[in-house]
Every structure is written in C-alpha cells, then in structure tokens.
Amino acid sequence: MERIYTVAQRVFDPIEHFWEHPNTQRAVAGGIVAVFLASLAGIELGRQGLLPASLAAITPTSHYYAVNVAFTFLLILEVLSFIFVLPSSVSQALGKQLELLSLILLRNSFKHLIHLPEPIDLSGGVEPLYPILSDGVGALVIFFLIGVYYRTLKSTPAITCAMDRYRFSSVKKGLALMLLVSFLGLGARYVYLKATGQTPQDFFETVYTVLIFSDILIVFLSHRFVPCFQAVFRNSGYAISTLLMRMSLTAPIYYDVGIGIASALLALGITKAYNHWTPPPPERKPEKPDHSRLEGHVVSHGE
Numbered sequence: 001m002e003r004i005y006t007v008a009q010r011v012f013d014p015i016e017h018f019w020e021h022p023n024t025q026r027a028v029a030g031g032i033v034a035v036f037l038a039s040l041a042g043i044e045l046g047r048q049g050l051l052p053a054s055l056a057a058i059t060p061t062s063h064y065y066a067v068n069v070a071f072t073f074l075l076i077l078e079v080l081s082f083i084f085v086l087p088s089s090v091s092q093a094l095g096k097q098l099e100l101l102s103l104i105l106l107r108n109s110f111k112h113l114i115h116l117p118e119p120i121d122l123s124g125g126v127e128p129l130y131p132i133l134s135d136g137v138g139a140l141v142i143f144f145l146i147g148v149y150y151r152t153l154k155s156t157p158a159i160t161c162a163m164d165r166y167r168f169s170s171v172k173k174g175l176a177l178m179l180l181v182s183f184l185g186l187g188a189r190y191v192y193l194k195a196t197g198q199t200p201q202d203f204f205e206t207v208y209t210v211l212i213f214s215d216i217l218i219v220f221l222s223h224r225f226v227p228c229f230q231a232v233f234r235n236s237g238y239a240i241s242t243l244l245m246r247m248s249l250t251a252p253i254y255y256d257v258g259i260g261i262a263s264a265l266l267a268l269g270i271t272k273a274y275n276h277w278t279p280p281p282p283e284r285k286p287e288k289p290d291h292s293r294l295e296g297h298v299v300s301h302g303e
Contacts, residue, residue: 005170012173015180016084028077035073039066064113071107076187078103079207083180087172090218091153091271094238097211098146098264101245104204105139105260131253138257145264152271158226168225175214175221182210208246215239230277237270 018024043066045051046059082096112132113120122129159165186206193200219235226232244263248256 001167004174005167008170008174008177012087012177015177019080019084032070032073032077036066036070039069060114062114063118064110064116067110068107068114071103071110075100075103075107075204079183079204080180083176083183086176086179087169089153090172090222090235090238094241094267095146095150095153097208097242097245098142098149098267100204101248101260101263102139102142102146104249105135105142105257108256109135109139134254134257138260141261142264145261145268149264149268149271152268152275154275158231164225168222171221172218175217179210179214183207186210202249205246205249208242208249211242212239212246215242230274234270234274238267241267241270 040063042051042059043061043063046056047061049056051059078096078100082093082100085096086093109132112128112135116128157165159168186203190200190203190206215235216239219232219239222235223232241263244259244266248259248263250256251259
C-alpha cells in the first residue's frame, strides 16, 4: 500500500502544481475571454450569412448564447478546480460543489435570455423574467450560505496522526486522479455525441452523478482512518447533500432552486452539528516558572 500512496503523490502533485501556477490561471482566464469573444463573433457571422451552410446550421442566432457558452467553459474549469481541492479537505470539496451549483444557476439565468428578443423587450409581458429571477435569487442565497459554511469549518484536523493524514491524503489524491480521467472521458464523449448530431445527457448532470458515488466511496475510505461515529455521519450527510444537488439539476423550474438551497442548508447544518460533536483541542497548560533560574537576576517590569 505504501507504494500506491507514493505513486498517487508523485502523479498528482505535479499536475496540481501546474494547474495552480499563476501562469496557468492567467491563461485560463484569457481562454474564457477568448471563448466568449469567439462565440459572439461566430454568432454575428452566422446572422450576416457569412458562415458555411454546414456551420451555420448548428450556430445559434441569439448573441445571449455566447454568455451560455462562456459560462459553460467556466463551469468546466470549476470542475477541474474541485478535483484539486478534494485531497486537501472533504469539507472544502463539498464547498466547491456548492460553488459549482450556484454558478450553474447563474448560467441558467443567462440561458433564459436566449428566448428574449434583441434588444430586450418586455412589452409582451414580464413572465420571462420569473425564471431569470428565480435562478438568480437562488444562486444568491446559495452564495450567502456558502460563505456561512466556510466560516463554520474548523481548521483542526480530524486525523491527529501525521502518518494517517499522509495516507488518507494519498488515497484522496488517487481518487482525484480517477475523477480527472473520468471527467475528461465524459467531456470527450459529450463533444463527440454533439459533433455527430446526437443528444447526450447534460455534462454537469453526469458529473454530479459521479460525485455521488465518489462521496460514498470517501465515506468508506475515511472510516479506515477516522472510525468515529460523528465523522461517518458527517461524510454520509455530505453525500446526501451532493445527491440533492444532482436532483436540483433535473428538477422542474422553481423546484430546482428550492432543492439547491436545501442541499446548502443540509451541508451547513451537518457541519454545525459535527462541530458540536467534535471536542475542542486540548488547551496547553501554562508552564510554571523555574524560580531557581531567577535567583541572582533582577526582573524589570518596565520592559
């Protein structure tokens, strides 16, 4: 097993270092801007009849669709960021999942703009605003709950043994590598099905389905290192929260927001309850002064 731990560390760490490098992050940010501008340009060329017929047939006509494309690209990058957070903390990884859900709701708000004319005209009624407001307000509520959730997290590690922390971190890095390969494969399959004119399942719905099973696997893996009841309950509850996130992605409009908020509230409630279960770290007793060392010395109270 020690060899497996070492391999997981050696493979994962360089990939994580590359992803979190400032140059990589700047390139990623530039890529999002490039995708957005390219989408706008492609849509405008299609509206002007300057695209080949085969390409024009699959190019949307609404400029608002460019926002959807850019947000989708941003969400894919957030999925990758989640993978690199997972080994450091299960709680932080769940927070990343909630962040991803809030961004999906924001993207859904922009997706509803596709059905509006350009420029936006609400003279026919304000009904199109309802789903936009629903997803936007839902994203805001989840965003607020995420902030409370992060402040609730404790910095004290649940595993006190340094060797066990290393081993559990290595196990999570191995799981993160498997998730990385899985998500890349799912993305390639999605692009292939789209390119061949087929209708694939929504990519992020599939991602959250995979995350449900990975969370359950973490429950069993963590039991080896933290076999206490409260840790098992917390990690199992986190898996239920992920399940609710997955259900919110396919729920009818308005219900999706309610289920998403419920998943954030569940994660927050479980974390607060877990903190009450977990005893605080033992306080360090103040050392008694050695009076024998003070003999012959003058103590100055002015310093």
